[in-house]
Amino acid sequence: xxxxxxxFFEALTSPTFIRGAGLTISLAAAAQAxxxxxxxxxxxxxxxxxxxxRWAAATYVWLFRAVxxxxxxLFVWNALPQLVPSLRDPWFSPFLAAFVxxxxxxxxxxxxxxxxxxxxxxxxxxxxxKTLGLSQAQVFxxxxxxxxxxxxxxxxxxxxxxxxxxxxxASVISLRELLTVTSQTVAVNxxxxxxxxxxxxxxxxxxxxxxxxxxxxxxxxxxxxxxxxGRRGAPAAPDIATTNR
Amino acid sequence: xxxxxxxxxxxxxxxxxxxxxxxxxVSMEVAAGQVKVVVGPSGSGKSTLLRCLGLLEPIEGGSVxxxxxxxxWRGGGRGKGGIEERRLTALRSQVCMVFQQFNLxxxxxxxxxxxxxxxxxxxxxxxxxxxxxxxLLERVRLGDKARRYPHELSGGQQQRVAIARVLALxxxxxxxxxxxxxxxxxxxxxxxxxxxxxxxxxxxxxxxSHEMRFARxxxxxxxxxxxxxxxxxxxxxxxxxxxxxxxxxxxxxxxxR
Numbered sequence: 001x002x003x004x005x006x007x008f009f010e011a012l013t014s015p016t017f018i019r020g021a022g023l024t025i026s027l028a029a030a031a032q033a034x035x036x037x038x039x040x041x042x043x044x045x046x047x048x049x050x051x052x053x054r055w056a057a058a059t060y061v062w063l064f065r066a067v068x069x070x071x072x073x074l075f076v077w078n079a080l081p082q083l084v085p086s087l088r089d090p091w092f093s094p095f096l097a098a099f100v101x102x103x104x105x106x107x108x109x110x111x112x113x114x115x116x117x118x119x120x121x122x123x124x125x126x127x128x129x130k131t132l133g134l135s136q137a138q139v140f141x142x143x144x145x146x147x148x149x150x151x152x153x154x155x156x157x158x159x160x161x162x163x164x165x166x167x168x169x170a171s172v173i174s175l176r177e178l179l180t181v182t183s184q185t186v187a188v189n190x191x192x193x194x195x196x197x198x199x200x201x202x203x204x205x206x207x208x209x210x211x212x213x214x215x216x217x218x219x220x221x222x223x224x225x226x227x228x229x230g231r232r233g234a235p236a237a238p239d240i241a242t243t244n245r
Numbered sequence: 246x247x248x249x250x251x252x253x254x255x256x257x258x259x260x261x262x263x264x265x266x267x268x269x270x271v272s273m274e275v276a277a278g279q280v281k282v283v284v285g286p287s288g289s290g291k292s293t294l295l296r297c298l299g300l301l302e303p304i305e306g307g308s309v310x311x312x313x314x315x316x317x318w319r320g321g322g323r324g325k326g327g328i329e330e331r332r333l334t335a336l337r338s339q340v341c342m343v344f345q346q347f348n349l350x351x352x353x354x355x356x357x358x359x360x361x362x363x364x365x366x367x368x369x370x371x372x373x374x375x376x377x378x379x380x381l382l383e384r385v386r387l388g389d390k391a392r393r394y395p396h397e398l399s400g401g402q403q404q405r406v407a408i409a410r411v412l413a414l415x416x417x418x419x420x421x422x423x424x425x426x427x428x429x430x431x432x433x434x435x436x437x438x439x440x441x442x443x444x445x446x447x448x449x450x451x452x453x454s455h456e457m458r459f460a461r462x463x464x465x466x467x468x469x470x471x472x473x474x475x476x477x478x479x480x481x482x483x484x485x486x487x488x489x490x491x492x493x494x495x496x497x498x499x500x501x502r
Contacts, residue, residue, distance in 0.1 A: 128348035128407075131299055132414060133338025133366040136330065142365065146352045223352050223394045 007191050011198040020181035021202045027098055027177060028164040034103035035163075036156070039110025046115055057111070064108035069101070070169050076101040077173040094175035098167065106163055113159070117152040118144065150221040157214045161207055178202055251310065252277040252449040253340060253418045258297055259306030260290075260473075267293045269473040270307065275418065280450045282460040282481075285470035286496060291453040294470070295420045298451060299342045300333055311336050312417060338366050341411040345423040347403040349395040355382060355406045356391040362414040374413075381409040385439050401432030405439055412443075419443070421452040455500055461485060469493045 011017055045057035064072070077097040081087040121144050129139035168179035176184075182199040186192055253275050260268040267290045275281050283291045296302045298309055303320030310316070318333060349358050359378035363369040369377070382388050385405040395403050404424055411419055421440065425433045437459050444450060444463040452459070460467050460481055467484040469477040469492065477490040488494050 122348070124344060124346050124348040125350065127296075127301055127342070128344065128350070130301055130334075131337055131340075131342040131420075132362040132410070133334055133341075134361070135334050138365055142361065143350055150352070221352075223396070225354065225392050225394060225397060 003193055003197075004191065005194075007189070008194040008197055011185060011191075011195050012201060016181045016185065017178070017198060017202065020176060020178040021206065023095070023176060024164065024167045024178040024202075025206055027095065027102065027167045027170065027175075028160065031099055031102035031106055031167075032156075032160050032163055034099070035106035035110045035159075036114075038103065038107035039114050042107060042111035043114035043118060046111070047118065061108045061111050064105050065112075069105050069166055070172065072105050073098060073101040073169055073173060094170065094173045097173060098170040098175050102163060102166060102170075105166075106159065109159055110156070113152050113155045114148065117148040120151045121147045146221075150223075153214065153218055153221060157211070160210065164206060164210075165203070250277045251275070252279070253298060253451070254310040255294065255298060255307070256310060256315075257307035258294065258304050258309070260293055260297055260302065260304050267473055268297065268304075271470075271473070271475055272307075273468065273475065273478075275449060275451055277417075277449050278447045279465045280444045280448075280452065280463050281466050281468060282464040283451065283453045283468045283470060284455060284460070284496070284500075285476075286499075289470040290473040291470050292422050295342065295422050295451060295453050298418075299340050299420050300337050301342065311340055338362065338414050339416050340418045340420060341414055341416040342420040342422060343404070343407050343411055343424050345426050347395070347400070347407045347427070349403055349407055349410070351395050354392050354394055355387060355398065355409075358395070358406055359409045359413050362410065366414060378409070378413060381412050382406070384412075385409050386435075399432060400428045401435045404428065404436045408436075408439055408443075418449045418451065421450065421454065423453055423455075425454065425456055457485070457500065469496065471496075 042057045042060055045053045046061075048054050048057075077094065080097075081092065125143050125147065126139055129143040134142065167177050170177055171180040171183065174180070178199055182195050186195050189195075251274050255271050255273040258268050258271045259266070271290070271294055273281070273294075283294065285291050293302070297304050300309060300311070300316060300318060303318045305319070308315045308317040314336065316333070316336065349355075350361065353361070356375070356378050359381055360371075360374045363374040363377060364371065379388065379391060382391050385408055387402055387405055387409070390398060390402060390406075395406070398406065408419075408424075424440070425436050428436065433456070437456055440450070440452070440459060441463050452464070454460070464481050466478055467481050468475055469484075469488070469490065471492050477484070477488060477493045479488065484493070485497065488497065
């Protein structure tokens with residue numbers, strides 16, 4: 001059975017695949033955005049002067065990193081509605097369940113990345129902000145945060161790509177994302193090579209577009225005057241550990 | 246000097262890091278317009294004293310008097326010693342520090358660094374802050390570097406931007422923590438020149454430095470510190486030629502080769 005290019009291109013451009021890819025992108029983007037916000041909160045709690053808050057944040061990170069993502073997804077979709085009756089209503093869609101599970105799971109990893117990013121900002125920066133009379137909140141917003149963002153862009157990019165692929169786990173809760181629609185189509189016509197090929201191309205395309213966006217963001221955080229093209233930008237940000245799942 | 250108003254005063258400041266007593270009851274007065282240079286061996290508490298004067302560190306005993314307000318900021322847990330964070334913040338912008346490592350904000354151009362205080366602390370309109378920042382950069386002879394980021398500047402240039410950044414707030418007192426120690430020898434002069442100009446213009450300054458030339462030419466008084474105490478204080482001519490304390494004499498022999 002030779003590779004049928006017609007079937008491949010038909011699948012690649014079919015509304016089903018396009019919708020599946022759209023769902024994959026929106027789920028990953030929404031979960032990543034929520035994870036950054038949650039992760040920042042957890043990272044700040046880990047630096048709290050109050051021990052109970054630090055412990056709570058450390059427990060959060062421990063729990064959501066230790067339990068397999070698939071199990072967390074199944075828990076949110078199957079177990080939570082048994083515990084919380086209002087979640088049995090139709091508004092609690094597979095998308096919402098996948099969003100909650102992935103956002104919480106990812107936020108544990110983001111918390112560690114942001115914690116490392118905050119720690120990478122020199123203490124002298126905070127002192128300099130304080131001596132100018134900036135408030136604690138201003139020091140954080142104007143001085144610490146921009147320097148943290150610069151450091152966490154590359155590992156966060158890694159995380160997003162991982163998350164994009166983790167959305168395929170949501171096929172187990174019948175979310176019609178890219179891998180689900182591929183499997184469903186395969187079940188009808190058995191053209192594995194063509195359809196898996198089409199899905200592969202979609203994942204490659206999404207990641208490529210994202211990598212271009214990340215490159216632009218990194219350039220914005222290079223902090224070099226534009227009238228000096230030869231410059232390489234501010235000294236490289238310190239490396240911080242990235243996760244791989 | 247007796248009639249002059251006191252710009253900043255240390256009253257019996259005690260400071261410790263864990264078991265280590267860094268300051269053991271340090272008292273010092275700096276009159277408005279006066280320049281005081283603090284010298285002493287490393288670990289004598291000079292830089293710590295400066296950070297306490299700048300209200301950047303809580304203290305275990307004593308107080309700092311700034312703008313006629315006595316501040317006894319106590320650390321430890323959440324206790325602020327009855328001082329509101331807001332009041333501390335407001336007073337800090339009156340006693341600004343210039344650091345050994347410059348500590349410019351790397352994500353801002355020289356101009357933006359100088360504009361931070363006026364914009365966000367003094368709530369000055371942007372156009373006015375910009376104009377003032379340009380004028381200050383001209384004053385430290387860096388008008389052509391306004392659009393450069395800190396890493397594109399030499400150490401001496403960065404330190405002059407840092408001085409302009411503080412000047413933009415029009416503080417009552419400027420604190421200098423070894424401002425030339427991190428500089429290559431050929432860059433020290435350009436920073437000291439700017440500091441001497443400030444002294445001539447009547448800025449109140451407390452300077453921790455081993456630039457003896459600056460101490461001789463610009464200081465009203467030189468303070469010798471050792472083991473968390475002030476050992477001796479004298480006008481520069483007497484301090485360098487006829488110090489009364491044995492400890493000062495030994496220190497001067499060390500630094501003056």
